[in-house]
Amino acid sequence: MTDEFTTTVYTDSDAESAQLANKTVAVLGYGSQGHAHAQNLDDSGVDVVVGLRPSSRSREHAKDDGLRVATPADAAAEADIVVMLVPDTVQPSVYETVAPELDPGDTLQFAHGFNVHYGQIEPPEDVNVTMVAPKGPGHLVRRTYERGEGTPGLFAVYQDATGEASAQALAYAQAIGCTRAGVIETTFREETETDLFGEQAVLCGGVTDLVKAGYETLVDAGYSPEMAYFECLNELKLIVDLLYEGGHMEMWNSVSDTAEYGGLTRGEDVVDREAMEAILDGVQSGEFAREWISENQANRPAYKQYRHAEQNHEIEEVGDRLRELFAWGEESKEPAPADD
Numbered sequence: 001m002t003d004e005f006t007t008t009v010y011t012d013s014d015a016e017s018a019q020l021a022n023k024t025v026a027v028l029g030y031g032s033q034g035h036a037h038a039q040n041l042d043d044s045g046v047d048v049v050v051g052l053r054p055s056s057r058s059r060e061h062a063k064d065d066g067l068r069v070a071t072p073a074d075a076a077a078e079a080d081i082v083v084m085l086v087p088d089t090v091q092p093s094v095y096e097t098v099a100p101e102l103d104p105g106d107t108l109q110f111a112h113g114f115n116v117h118y119g120q121i122e123p124p125e126d127v128n129v130t131m132v133a134p135k136g137p138g139h140l141v142r143r144t145y146e147r148g149e150g151t152p153g154l155f156a157v158y159q160d161a162t163g164e165a166s167a168q169a170l171a172y173a174q175a176i177g178c179t180r181a182g183v184i185e186t187t188f189r190e191e192t193e194t195d196l197f198g199e200q201a202v203l204c205g206g207v208t209d210l211v212k213a214g215y216e217t218l219v220d221a222g223y224s225p226e227m228a229y230f231e232c233l234n235e236l237k238l239i240v241d242l243l244y245e246g247g248h249m250e251m252w253n254s255v256s257d258t259a260e261y262g263g264l265t266r267g268e269d270v271v272d273r274e275a276m277e278a279i280l281d282g283v284q285s286g287e288f289a290r291e292w293i294s295e296n297q298a299n300r301p302a303y304k305q306y307r308h309a310e311q312n313h314e315i316e317e318v319g320d321r322l323r324e325l326f327a328w329g330e331e332s333k334e335p336a337p338a339d340d
Ligand code: NAD
Pocket: 028, 029, 030, 031, 032, 033, 034, 052, 053, 056, 058, 084, 085, 086, 087, 088, 090, 094, 111, 112, 133, 134, 135, 136, 137, 138, 337, 338, 339, 340
């Protein structure tokens, strides 16, 4: 344990690999997280079976990677730990097929808390319910592991039926390489609410709208789309890299004093903190979750409309054209997921 943090950060020496000895892990799904967890567990000497539907095209990939494949129900039947790594929106229906195979003392594990936190999956009381969530996409979870490194991660215990749920989750985090980088304990509620808030207000929603608003403001004022693209989108990566590597001061120290003064005095004018609080309220009250669940039940009409508008935004066409000119950086791209 490393104590200089306010939250405990667990590392390799805190995990007992014996927790997974003689256990079989069923990894359900072979997408971004699934392929990485399954291969890392296998390389760590853990007995793994991948659970996929007979029609799944991911079956061939898993077999090519040297893994055993079974249906989700058969995989869960032989497993002690069942890991839900299918998309969050299909987890409730996959859960229906594996629930009869959960024996007392088994573990049902997640990489995101949405379905448990919002009551879409209600596991029986005699199984452990845990979460191990790498803070990174699957291809990095796999690639860093192969290099002897790891991706930082979170773990949480929602329900401890055996008294060993926490130790087992840590051992799992070790087997997929996360304790090499450091693992933090959280709760299903905290992980779910912070994840949804972050992706809506800052990471996915906030940043794309910031870029589009900046781009549109310049183009509407008569500046060229190419200049607007470079200024508002392309340069964002350079700024985010500095923030990521060394925090706010590293970024402010690296830009000109003019940029620093202008940014410090004007930046907060563009962020609406009341709107952010309203987004957090919608997450905490379950309003967003209810909206997204019924959107899925209705076959995603609004989702399709928003995606269509995003695809047809002028910045996409300008960006495609300009990125052709400097088409490197392929290494950091997530491989296209296997389609089901
Ligand atoms: P994904 O979409 O990449 O992969 C899902 C896989 O599930 C598919 O490749 C397929 O093998 C299988 N699948 C799809 N539909 C199915 C169905 N109807 N029935 C059975 N199997 C089906 O998913 P992902 O991004 O790896 O997400 C898995 C979990 O990990 C989610 O809970 C997600 O929130 C969580 N998570 C993802 C990331 C990430 O960066 N991708 C990071 C942390 C946590």
